[in-house]
Amino acid sequence: MSPTTATNASNDKTPALLRRTLFHSKAPTIAAFLALLLATGLSWYMGVPVGLLKRPHTSYAPPTDDDYTLCEAKTPDHTTYRTLPGAQLVHIQVVTRHGDRTPAMAILPNEQADWRCDNAEEVTQLADSSTDASDAKDSEHAQRIGAYQRRVVVPKRPAYRNTVWSSGSCSLGQLTLKGVRQHKALGEQLRAIYVDHLKVLPERLNASTLSAQLYARSSDVQRTRQSAAALLTGLWPLKVRDPDARIIPLHVYPEEAETLWGHPNDCPRAASVVHAVRSSPEYEAYLERHAPLRTRLESLLGTSGIGKYERSFLRYLDPIYPRVCHDMPLPCGESGCVTRADAEELAHCVSEEYTILRGTHTHAAEYNRLTLGFFLGELRDRMMAAIHADAARHTDTAKQHTVQSPMFELFSAHDTTIYGLIGALKAKDMRWPPYASIATESAFDSDDARLLTS
Incomplete structure (x- = not known):
């Protein structure tokens, strides 16, 4: 100072x-x-x-x-x-x-991760704190109606395989x-x-x-x-x-x-700004610098041609890096597996991507x-x-x-x-x-x- x-x-x-x-x-x-x-x-x-x-x-x-x-x-x-x-x-x-948390944004094609949240379950208590129910001003003494424990059950149906993971006890983005x-x-x-x-x-x-x-x-x-x-x-x-x-x-x-x-969906100008940034020469140069990584991930994970993966690396980082934080095996495909070096480069890419969007770009x-x-x-x-x-x-x-x-x-x-x-x-x-x-x-x-x- x-x-x-x-x-x-x-x-x-x-x-x-x-x-x-x-x-x-x-x-x-x-x-x-x-x-x-x-x-x-x-x-x-x-x-x-x-x-x-x-x-x-x-x-x-x-x-x-x-x-x-x-x-x-x-x-x-x-x-x-x-x-x-x-x-x-x-x-x-x-x-x-x-x-x-568990991955929140995306499930990779044929996702096989087994996320367990049994040891961090949420218990919610319902109470009536109206003046009729209790003269106390604090919710501690409100009339208790009941309580429930939230438990996630993953349906064992192939139809959901690209929506949620196939096993485990966690929902998307769960703490x-x-x-x-x-x-x-x-x-x-x-x-x-x-x-x-x-x-x-x-x-x-x-x-x-x-x-x-x-x-x-x-x-x-x-x-x-x-x-x-x-x-x-x-x-x-x-x-x-x-x-x-x-x-x-x-x-x-x-x-x-x-x-x-x-x-951004409720603010047309915000959506147009994002489009302008992601269409700019600065952003195109960023994508070009990391094209080899994108090609490798597309080959490993079968994401080629899927729109949400084409202009941003965040969709890759979200399902991959939480595995790093839990020492879980990284995703694999027929030609091999994502490596720790790939995951670290992804983290670098996302930081660079959002530096452009929120820092260096004129918008x-x-x-x-x-x-x-x-x-x-x-x-x-x-x-x-x-x-x-x-x-x-x-x-x-x-x-x-x-x-x-x-x-x-x-x-x-x-x-x-x-x-x-x-x-x-x-x-x-x-x-x-x-x-x-x-x-x-x-x-x-x-x-x-x-x-x-x-």
Whole structure:
């Protein structure tokens, strides 16, 4: 972190972050919000730290290190966590990718993988929390109607062989026990930082601290909901939750209005931008560079002529790389098998592909705005609400206990969410986000006449 001199210091108690970075803007733009993230220190844990807003994208050049793997992100460490000297942490936003999962997008022709999820089954409890059912305000004491355990049964019919795998106990994109453990460990690391080290989050949760300190949101997808639950269990284990805080509200949007991913089918301009990028000389050159790999995979897997495999390598990465993460045999065909080297080249290809789409292409900024602009706006608005609440507490003693904004906000999302975010922020490291990747945005309050930027 390096300091730069601020040019508009004032004597009021408004947080220096807001005063100096956004110049008292009442409705900051997305560009101003990116400046805000830069000023507050946006930390990325995708295997290596990422430099932000240093330069425009020019080409895909991944860093070379031994820590990066798609199978699991490097977690933050309280022993190396850096805060801003002389500043008080007032707000934390955490955006995560779900943990380890089964393939989600595609089943290869004649798929033979045997995915087992018996050890990570979901138990759902139904409750009536209406006022008629219970006078208690918390769902812990709501009237229980029943509970059920979700179990996946794969039908043994040849008609489904190119739709689901032929055996196992998992559905497409299901969180594995490994993924549950990844997010629980991530939550434990966040507890070490924010509860034990910085002491900005409560050690215990009760109804009061739960409503005042925490906001959690997830896409309405099983793997992200479960990842959020595992992370929050690591952050606040059940043994440190009072009975009225055992159940944590997890907010979801209807799928049709979800902002954690884009809706290109509902946005004609977004669809046309993707078409323009994938038809551009830059993208054609990328496909040409990796044509030998595509030819090899088509020969091995029988995917030649199948449209969804022709212009993107992501459809190959999705069913192949999860096998790497579980030390499972890689797919084979009559002429041989996919190798580990093929899988690593696939990971490189997908990172390069989406660097073009979200980073280097002239339409990248527009695509990021069209597909992730609403979510960036939500992050901005919630960050600004926290900053204004902190300012009110400093300037009006009457509002010290009435103006509140959650200290900690969790958004459990997907790889494309993280990737769109780092693309919008022009990150130097544009490698594909591993499982359990995390991006943290933090707001600090300081009257020091300096701006600290990463």
